[in-house]
Amino acid sequence: MSNRYWFYADRGQQQGPFPEAQFRDFIARGMVRADTLVWTEGMAGWQSAGEIPGFFSPAARSPSTPGRMPAMANGDGGALSIDFEILEFVGRFLLFIFGVIFVLPLPWILVSNLKWLTSRTRVPGRPDLGFTGEPMGILLYYLGGVVAIIVLHIIGGRSTNFLSFLIEIALGWAALRWFFANLSSGGQPLGLSFSGSYWMYLGWNLLGALATLTIIGWAWVYTAQTRWVYRNVDGTHREIVFKASGLEYLWRAVVCIVASAFIIPIPWVARWMMGWLASQTVLVERGAYAEA
Known part of the structure; x- marks a missing residue:
């Protein structure tokens, strides 16, 4: 079989x-x-x-009728989806806070949470999505980055703050490469890789920081950066597209911020926001998608 x-x-x-x-x-x-x-x-x-x-x-058998992949009811035949139980999320979130406070356990907690989150994500044509990364794969980078940032903060000064920012961006860029390289389906590696350069990633983050001065401009930068990230994922037969607009992201983010001020709704708004972000990520035949 x-x-x-x-x-x-x-x-x-x-x-x-x-x-x-x-x-x-x-x-x-x-x-x-x-x-x-x-x-x-x-x-x-x-x-x-x-x-x-x-x-x-x-x-x-009937005559052959080859065709394109049919679209789903919402028009996104290759849209991702994500769902999880609220109590699961609360437990994972508290575990993450524990890792942040005590620093050293964080790599193990991050890997555990990534394995949990990918197992709750559904990708068309990729059954049983999983994450195979291990804490030791990032431990040296993580500890080195933490030590460097602590030393720079002890030294103080504006230049050291900027160096600390560069290190944080480098860790984020390395984490992206590590994440995509360790995605699996049905227990088998997907063979994906992230080819975006560090300098482009740095540029996007600098632009995002500047956009916060406009209060709302960061939402448009975020959507553009996400599209750039997906364009630089290699090893997939289909094109990964983030189709949300900056305005769509902005008003949902505002709803999340307002609701989170009341503390209790946080798990529900987090699931709502993450579900929407997943639904805006679609897999299409290469060249079949044109931005509006």
């Missing part, structure tokens, strides 16, 4: 992914017919299930 995962189109909506054993059960129950469009990783486009060898008898 193949270990592939399958998608099928039902009334214009993409369903899946489903393991092949379950997919064959759908065929036996009549949920997937010979003329149903289906797709799995490695296929150039969607095809009728009857054209896939081994699913239907020759008499039941």
Whole structure:
């Protein structure tokens, strides 16, 4: 039995992914017919299930009707999604605060939280998303950065503050490279890498810092920076697109800030915001997406 995962189109909506054993059960129950469009990783486009060898008898097969991946009801056939229980989030958040306070446990807590968060993320065509990074992979960089920042703050002065900023940006850039390199699907490495340069990443962060002076401009810088990050992810057959606008991000951020002032709603607004950010990240055929 193949270990592939399958998608099928039902009334214009993409369903899946489903393991092949379950997919064959759908065929036996009549949920997937010979003329149903289906797709799995490695296929150039969607095809009728009857054209896939081994699913239907020759008499039941319909003429080939290859097509593009159908869009979901919201128009984003390749949109990511994320969901988690509120109590899970609260526990993870408190664990992160513990790591920040005591410093040394933070790499282990960050890795644990990343493994948890990726397991709650759904990516079309990539079943069982996971994170395989380990704390030792970043421990030396983390400790070196912490020590350098502490020393610079002890020395003091404006120039040392700027050097501290450069180190923090370097750690963030290295973390991006480490994160994408350790993503997996179905227990297998995805083979992704982040090729964006440190200097471009630094430039985006400097622009973001300057944009805060305008009060609202940072939202547009954030969306543009996110698009730049996705454009520089190598190793994926599909293009990763962040389609949100600066205005859409801004008003949601304002809602989160206001709601968080009351403390108790924080987990709910965090899930709402993270779910929206995931839904704005879509996987499309390369060259098929044009920004409005």
